[in-house]
Amino acid sequence: MGKEPLTGDQYHHGNLRAALLDSALVVLTEKGVAGFSMREAARRVGVSQSAPKHHFGDARGLLGALATRAYRQLCDRLESLELAGLDARGRVTRIAAEYVAFAGENRALFDLMWRMTQFDFTAPELAEQKHRALRALDRSLRGEDAEPAASDTDPALLPSYAVWSLVHGYTTLALEGAIDSSNPDPLNSDLLPAMLALLDVSGPPRTSLP
Amino acid sequence: MGKEPLTGDQYHHGNLRAALLDSALVVLTEKGVAGFSMREAARRVGVSQSAPKHHFGDARGLLGALATRAYRQLCDRLESLELAGLDARGRVTRIAAEYVAFAGENRALFDLMWRMTQFDFTAPELAEQKHRALRALDRSLRGEDAEPAASDTDPALLPSYAVWSLVHGYTTLALEGAIDSSNPDPLNSDLLPAMLALLDVSGPPRTSLP
DNA sequence: CCCCTCATCTTGACAGTGAGCAGATGATTC
DNA sequence: GAATCATCTGCTCACTGTCAAGATGAGGGG
Structure with missing residues (x-):
């Protein structure tokens, strides 16, 4: 013993x-x-x-549990952001910075998170956390009091999808050295806010023009 | 010899x-x-x-050669697009569709391409092909006759960076099942054009006029 | 002609990995 | 106390990437 x-x-x-x-x-x-x-x-x-x-x-189970925990940590950080007093654009910039910061502080973990299907890992909780990330992002974008999206295909989610895609794409490209490679710390560059400024985050085409 | x-x-x-x-x-x-x-x-x-x-x-050398060839194929496809008669938005939509199509037809290859730093693979030709992809995208966006960007940090490249980030982010997220997961073929959805429509691709901050 | 050189490919090892199976070990419960 | 059961160990197997040393054969002088 x-x-x-x-x-x-x-x-x-x-x-x-x-x-x-x-x-x-x-x-x-x-x-x-x-x-x-x-x-x-x-x-x-x-x-x-x-x-x-x-x-x-097995090994995939271990990595899957790790990825699930990582998703939860990311969502926690996104949900606990202090966004009071910021307009839509300010909120988007803030949440994008947090997303990128998480990726930079946990590079291997961030890599793993988007590689789970490759490992044939499909846990329901993982999909749930992905939805949670989108919801956190959407709530931050449209404000706490806006009514949440009815479904994943609600057109009101379009700006959130666009923000997520742009931020996620920039993050992965920068980590891979495809963008802003001359910058020693591309994740902290001001390129991302400038790109987000090109995006119309005002809302969906709900019978009124932008 | x-x-x-x-x-x-x-x-x-x-x-x-x-x-x-x-x-x-x-x-x-x-x-x-x-x-x-x-x-x-x-x-x-x-x-x-x-x-x-x-x-x-070694194995990394083999995968690196494969990834380099894949980059060249992607660039070839982007460069050989027929874009005559399309406005900026039409060109962006067309090139985004081609990018996504390549990813869908070569999923494993597309995965590999953005994982080379993880394999400690840094060939000069690989970086060169990444630049070529950006240049192809930028040329398609601003038109054949627009003068090319002076450097990688030329602010005129900002819209191209934004388009690339958004398209790349959507592609990876969709392939991972994080976006539009209810759609059996998310790469062919009309979500991407709708998101691109939210992006201002007109040009850089108009401090200088053409 | 022979022989030499050299790039190419094979053989045979080694350490390391994930996975499965039989059994020890110890905590919990009856 | 004894039985049960989750937990953990040791062993084996097939497989991987890498390496060192030896075969194989083409091309080129002498």
Whole structure:
């Protein structure tokens, strides 16, 4: 009975699930998505190579749980933004900056988030978090008091889709060095606000012109 | 040393380099980036596992060559578009459709293209092709006769950056199922033209007039 | 002609990975 | 106490990328 530090954590070997998630995040950050190894994540918490199986099934399960947690963190940040006193354009700029900041602070995680279908990972909670991200963005754009969209195909969502697409596209292109590559920190450039200024975020064509 | 290739298949085992590229493309398309295997690509052309080493160095070299070829194909398609008689908005819509079509027809390849930094692959030709894509897009947007941008930071490029970001962002988000997921073929939806209609593509801040 | 050189390709290893299976281990409950 | 059950270990297997050393064959002087 190897009684390692029994501090607080009840060890059978503790709450392995959380420990493995943290360890996996470190490995992912260090090695990137391509260099990630489930064995190494297990090794770092001092546990056998097949310990993760009971908690996550397989490697995709682990990465999926990690991505789901990342989505939740991103949504939390977007939802907790302080936007009072800002007009629509100011809100959009603010939320775009937060989106880009998250991507910059969690590059490997951000990479992983948009690669889950490639890993054949389709958890309902993941799709739910994606919807949550859109809703958070839409609520910030149209204001707290605006009535939420009826469905995902509500034309009122169009500006939010456009903002998301533009911000997400710029983020991935900049991280890949395709845009603003001369800038040492393209994620902090003023290119994004300038691009957003070209976008009409006033609202959908609801029987009145822009 | 003779860079002169012989006609057709020169035997030792033919022109392996091209054959391996084709084979790798098939494997990539079938298994995706995550499931790609260099050994399998070699196996399919009936050659040993370490045959690719002489031509590509390692697996990243093979994928890099594949990505470079893909960039060139995309640029070729964008540059050969017939845009005569279209106004700026029509040209943008047309080029966006072509961009999305390429992504839909070559999903695994398109995935790979924006993942090369992750594989530590930095070939000068790859960066050059990215610039070429931007220039093709910009030329299509502002017309053949407009004077090209002086540098990558020329403010006149702003609309092109915005269009690229929006189109690229929508493409990746749609492929990932984050946008328009109820649509069975989100890449052919009319969402993208509607979003582009929200974008002001008229030109840079009019501090100077044409 | 022979022989030499050199690019190309094969063989055979090595370390590392994800996955599956039989069993130890220990907490919980009866 | 004993039985149950989730949890974790050790082992095996097939597979991967990479490397070093050896075959193979084409082309070019002597």
